[in-house]
Amino acid sequence: MNYQQAIDYLMSFVDLEKPAGQKYRDSHYNLDHFRELLSQLGNPQNSFKAVLVAGTKGKGSTAALIESALRGQGLKTGLYTSPHLVSFCERIKCGGKSILERDFAQRLEWLQPFLEQRRRAPAASRAQDTTVFEILTALAFLYFQETGVEWAVLEAGLGGRLDCTNVVNPRVAVITSISRDHTEVLGDTIAKIAAEKAGIIRQDGLVVTAPQGAEALRVVLKRCQDLNARLFQVGRDIGFRITEQAPDHLTLDLAGTFGQLTGLTVALPGDFQAENAAAAFAALRCLQYRNLMIGDAAVRAGFGGVSWPGRMQQVADRPPTIVDGAHNDYSAQRLRQAVEALHPGRPRVVVLGISANKDIDGIVANLAPGARAMVITRARHSRAAAPAEIRAAAERAGVAAIEVDDVRGAIEKARELAGDDGLVLVAGSLFLAGEALALAGENG
Numbered sequence: 001m002n003y004q005q006a007i008d009y010l011m012s013f014v015d016l017e018k019p020a021g022q023k024y025r026d027s028h029y030n031l032d033h034f035r036e037l038l039s040q041l042g043n044p045q046n047s048f049k050a051v052l053v054a055g056t057k058g059k060g061s062t063a064a065l066i067e068s069a070l071r072g073q074g075l076k077t078g079l080y081t082s083p084h085l086v087s088f089c090e091r092i093k094c095g096g097k098s099i100l101e102r103d104f105a106q107r108l109e110w111l112q113p114f115l116e117q118r119r120r121a122p123a124a125s126r127a128q129d130t131t132v133f134e135i136l137t138a139l140a141f142l143y144f145q146e147t148g149v150e151w152a153v154l155e156a157g158l159g160g161r162l163d164c165t166n167v168v169n170p171r172v173a174v175i176t177s178i179s180r181d182h183t184e185v186l187g188d189t190i191a192k193i194a195a196e197k198a199g200i201i202r203q204d205g206l207v208v209t210a211p212q213g214a215e216a217l218r219v220v221l222k223r224c225q226d227l228n229a230r231l232f233q234v235g236r237d238i239g240f241r242i243t244e245q246a247p248d249h250l251t252l253d254l255a256g257t258f259g260q261l262t263g264l265t266v267a268l269p270g271d272f273q274a275e276n277a278a279a280a281f282a283a284l285r286c287l288q289y290r291n292l293m294i295g296d297a298a299v300r301a302g303f304g305g306v307s308w309p310g311r312m313q314q315v316a317d318r319p320p321t322i323v324d325g326a327h328n329d330y331s332a333q334r335l336r337q338a339v340e341a342l343h344p345g346r347p348r349v350v351v352l353g354i355s356a357n358k359d360i361d362g363i364v365a366n367l368a369p370g371a372r373a374m375v376i377t378r379a380r381h382s383r384a385a386a387p388a389e390i391r392a393a394a395e396r397a398g399v400a401a402i403e404v405d406d407v408r409g410a411i412e413k414a415r416e417l418a419g420d421d422g423l424v425l426v427a428g429s430l431f432l433a434g435e436a437l438a439l440a441g442e443n444g
Contacts, residue, residue, distance in 0.1 A: 001109040003101035007088060010108060013115070015132040034134045034164050040114055041138060047145040048078065048152045049290075050168040051283060054160035054197045055176025057331045058210065058276040061268055061308050062176050065280035067153040069302030071096055073294050078144040078152035080137070080165065085310045085325075085434035092140045094147045096307075107139050107146075133157055137164040151292075159186050161199020171290045172283045173200045173229075175209045176276065178216040179330035180359070194219035205229040206289060208282045210275045230289075232257065232282050240278040242271055247314055247342055249304075254278060258285035261296055265304045269312045270338035277303060310433040312338060315440035319418040320346070321411070323437055325430040327355065329362030335427060336367055346423040347372040349414040353407070353432035354390055355383040361393045363428055368397040373417050376403045377410035379431035390428075407435045 001009070038045055053063040060081050067079040079093040092099040099107075118130050144152050154165040160175075178194050186193045194216040201207050201223050209220055211234055224231040232238065237257040244251035252274050253262040258281070266277045280303075284294040310325045312335070320343065326335040339348065348371050354360050364374075374394045378384040387403040394401035404410040414424045426436045 001105045001112075003105045006105035006108045009112070010088075010132055010135060013119075013132050013135060014129045029128060029162060031162060031164070031167055033128050033130070034137070035167055037114065037118065037130070037134065037138055038141070038167065041111075041142060044138075044141040044145040045168050047141075048149045050170050051151070051153045051172050051174065052156065052160075052165060052168060052170035052200050053153065053174040053176065054156040054163070054200050055174075055210065056179045056193070056197075056328065057334070058176040058272065058279075059155050059174075061273060061311055062174060062210075062276040062280050062283075063153045063155040064308040065266070065268075065277060065303055065306050066174075066283055067093075067151075067302075068096070068306040069280070069284050069294060069299045070151050070153070072298035072301035072305070074298075076148055076150045078140070078147075078149035080140040080144075080152065081155040082133070082136070082157045083430055085430065086438045088136070091136060092143055094143065094149060099143060103143070104139070107143055108135070111135065111139060111142070134164055156197075156200065159193075159196035159199070161196045163200075166200055169202065170200065170205070171292075172206045172208060172286045173202065174279055174283045175200070175207065175212075175220060176279060177210045177330070178212055179328060190215040191219050195223075198223040201227055201229050203227045203229070206286045207231045208279050208286060209233050210279045211235045232286065234275060234278040234282065238278050238282045240274050242274050245269070245271060245342060247320075250274060252277060254281050256282075258282065261299065264300060267304055267306050268308055269342065270335070271341060272334045272338060273311075310430065310437060313437070315437065316415075316424075318420055319415060319422045319424055321415065321424040321426070321440075323426045323433050323440070325433040326427045327358060327363070327429050329359050329366050332363045332366035332427065335425075336369065339423070339425060340370065343423050346421065347418070348423050348425050349418040350374045351377060351407075351410045351414045351424060351426040351432075351436075352390055352394070352428045353377045353379050353387075353410075354385050354428040355381070355431070356385040356389075357383065358385070358429075360385060360390055361396065364390065364393040364397050364399075367425070367427060368394070368399045371399050372422060373414075374399050374401040375410045375414045375417070376401055377405065377407050377432070379407065379429055379435050381429075381431040384429070384431065407432065408439055411436060411439065 084090040156163040
């Protein structure tokens with residue numbers, strides 16, 4: 001089985017990332033089915049210690065920061081994230097490097113007999129079909145076991161309570177900023193969404209949370225109280241102050257319960273990354289309660305050398321062209337504010353493609369202020385919204401908009417409209433960001 005054959009085989013299973021509005025409830029899905037598969041495989045999730053990260057915004061960046069610092073401490077690390085931008089291999093990293101296509105295909109081929117046995121089982125005896133995400137998660141766990149990973153940082157794919165990653169017993173659970181996203185799946189209120197995210201908290205566990213609104217924080221606090229979990233909050237127990245911002249990094253000071261660390265460089269641009277860095281720092285310091293001390297030097301090396309593509313990533317100059325995966329109204333607002341702070345006075349042309357199950361009006365409204373124009377396109381993905389729908393939202397927001405069918409053409413048109421004095425911002429979807437990075441020659 002080569003890599004392309006492996007991907008074709010993988011996609012023959014149920015892919016919950018593709019259809020918009022896929023249900024994610026106990027009546028439709030639970031983790032027992034996945035635990036069964038892991039049991040057949042010898043429970044590889046028990047072979048490493050884990051940090052589990054859930055949230056709406058910033059969970060991938062936070063996970064990447066934690067893993068990079070653990071690696072800076074000299075530990076054998078794994079990182080599991082989703083979705084990917086360019087290649088499925090991006091989702092599974094060992095020692096900071098993505099799994100090779102060859103190794104991905106070989107491991108999936110090894111899994112194939114177990115998967116086929118489950119697929120052949122009579123429908124009446126099957127509680128649910130095996131999903132693509134289950135297979136990828138099992139493959140990651142097996143790869144981590146085989147390569148001798150000591151600590152794995154896992155990003156929850158969707159929600160938390162019913163996410164496949166939640167089968168581990170995390171040494172620290174991290175909850176990043178919670179906002180409205182996947183409402184048709186996780187619930188139509190912040191409280192319901194927060195309850196799903198808080199499902200990663202364990203009895204007597206350690207928990208770190210980024211700054212949260214009152215509604216989300218109440219849910220997290222109640223869950224921690226019910227389970228006697230110890231909670232550390234960014235903004236209460238860990239404070240931060242940004243001292244410098246640049247197009248490719250920011251510098252901040254951290255202080256609080258875990259002491260202070262000044263002049264810390266984070267190789268991720270955007271002021272919103274300060275919250276993620278503070279949460280990652282707190283999670284790392286929490287590990288002292290699990291008999292693992294992470295030194296200042298490891299934090300500095302890890303945060304200063306972290307790589308997390310598709311987050312305010314500049315891929316071209318003249319005009320500056322920035323790619324970001326912002327895909328809800330809150331992240332769009334924070335992205336616009338960060339771009340304005342780093343590139344004051346530059347008129348923006350926004351290349352925009354949004355998934356059909358997102359708040360299109362909210363995303364457009366938050367990216368519209370200061371935009372010279374919007375070039376509407378769509379990623380090659382089944383979830384992509386019709387460009388006409390996005391264009392109508394842009395017109396309601398008072399921004400001139402045109403449609404260009406393909407992503408390459410849309411970026412070229414935006415660069416033409418921006419001119420040398422402007423800036424091109426590609427946003428609205430991780431799928432769009434992935435295509436833009438692939439066109440720019442980035443490997444994610």
